[in-house]
Amino acid sequence: MLNLFKKKKYVSVVESASETNEKTVFANTNQPSIPDGMWVKCPSCGKTIYKKEIGTFRICPECGGYFRLKAKCRVGFIADNDTFEEFNQDMTAKNPLNYPDYEDKIKKTQEKTGINDAVVTGKCKIGGIQSVLCVMDSGFIMGSMGSVVGEKITQAFEYATENNLPIVIFTTSGGARMQEGIIALMQMAKVSAAVYKHSEKGLLYVTVFTDPTTGGVTASFAMLGDIILSEPKALIGFAGRRVIEQTIKQKLPEEFQTAEFLLEHGFIDKIVPRENLKEVISKILEIHCGKGCEE
C-alpha cells in the first residue's frame, strides 16, 4: 500500500476548556471582581455557567446537558495517552462546483478551528488495543461531508482493512456538504463501499453518534457500524426537523429523533454517557480481540 498517511504525534491531545465548541460569554465588565471572567452558556438549559464547572467532560452542572466537543478534545478522551497519530492532516478541499468563495470559507474555517476539515482521523490505542479512530467536528461547516471528509474516512477504513484493525467513529454532521454538490453525494457511496470491504474481512466497526448527526452521514457510514452507540439526547435523523414539519404540516414531538427515540425504535445498540464511553468502547474492543489487537 502506498504511504498515504503523514504521521505526526501529538504530545498531548487533551485540550483546555476553550477547546469546546460552546459560545464563550465574557463576563460583564462592570463586575471586574469575577476571576478569569469566562462564562459559557449551556446549550441545553440556557443557563450561564462558570467555565471551570463544566469539567473535563464538558457537562452542564445544572442540567447534565452536554456541550459539543471539538474533535481533538474528543480524541483526547478516547485515545490512550500519547498514542494518537493523525492521518491526512493537511488534506484540503478544492472547489468542484466553483462555488463562490468556497476556498475562502475553507481557509477561514481552518484558521478558526485549527483542523483541515470536519473530521480528524488517525490510529491510536484505546484501552491498550490498536485501533483506527475518526472523530467528526460540528464546528467545521456543520460537520458536513465533502471530498475531504469522505476521503479521510475512506482512507481510514482502507488502512484498518489493510492492517486488520478495528475502527471507531464518532459522528456529528449536518449531512453532505452542499457547496461540493454531487461530488459530496458520491462520498456516501465511496465511504460505504470502504466500510463493506472492512466488514468483509471480519473486522469490527463501532459507530458513536453524538449531537447532532443527520442527512448523508446518517444515511451512509454512521448507520453501518457493527455496534452503534450514542451519547444521551443526541439528535439523530435522516431529514431535518424543519423539513419534516414542512412536509407533513404538523409539529413534531419533543423526543422525536433523539438517541432515546432511536434506541426505542431499534436503530442503536446502546446509549452511553460521555464519561463512560472510553470504558465501554475499550471493553467492546477487548471482546472482539480475536482480530486487530496484536502488536
Place this chain on the structure above:
Amino acid sequence: MMSAFDIVKIARKISRPSALEYINYIFNDFIEFHGDRLFRDDKAIVGGIAFLGDIPCTVIGIQKGHTIEENIERNFGSPHPEGYRKALRLMKQAEKFNRPVISFINTAGAFCGIGAEERGQGEAIAKNLFEMSGMKIPLISIMIGEGGSGGALALAVSDKVWILENSIYSILSPEGFASILWKDSKRSEEAAEIMKITAQDLLELGVVDKIIDEADGGAQNNFEYTADIIKNELFNEILKLKEKNIEKLIEERYNRFRKFGEFSE
C-alpha cells in the same frame, strides 16, 4: 440552448415516461413482486423479474404517476425505508439466482416524514449503499427523471450509471440548495446553474457513464425512441458485464466510486 432549470422542468413533467412504462416496453414477461417482508409494500418502488431478450433480469423502479391520484398512490415517487428494503430484497434475490439488476430512478428524494424516520430512512439507504458495493452480479442504474440525493443514490451504486438527456441527478433539489445556502428557495434557477446537475455536467464529472438521447422537448414526445435506445444499450452492456470475472467487476465498481473527491494534500 436550454438552461439547467429548463431541464429541471422537463425532468419533472407529469407526462414524463415512468419507470413502469420503460420496464413494460423494454422487458418481456415482467412479473411484479411486492413487499420488504418486514413492514409493508411501498408503492413508490416497483420491482420484479423479467426477460431482456432471453436474459433473465431483476428490474426495479422508482415510480411516479401521471395524475394526482396516481401520484398520491405512489407518494409522488418518494420512497419510505420499506421501499429501499424491498429493492434490497429483490437485489439479494437476483444475486442468489445470478441475474443482473436494472434500476430506473425517478425521485425528488427519499420521503421525509415521521414514519420514515421511525423506521430508519437513514439506515435503509446506508444499507443499500453498503450491500450494492459488494453485490456479485452486474448492476445498471438509469436516471429517467429526477435523481434526488440519497434517495436516488440508494439504487445507484452500480457498475454503470446512465442518464436520460433531460434528467437530473443532484445532492438536493435546486430549491433545497438555494434554501440551505442562501436562505431563499426562490433562487432555484440560479442554484440549478451552479449545481452541475445536467446530464452533460454529470458525464464530465464521471458521475454518469452514458447519456441517452431524447426526442426534442423530452422523452414524452417520442417514448419509443428513447426506450429503444435504452433496450439496445442494456442488451449490449449486460452481455459485456456478464463476461467479466465477478471479482474484477466488484473491484471496478469500488474504483468507480473511489475516485470521487477533489482535494489537495
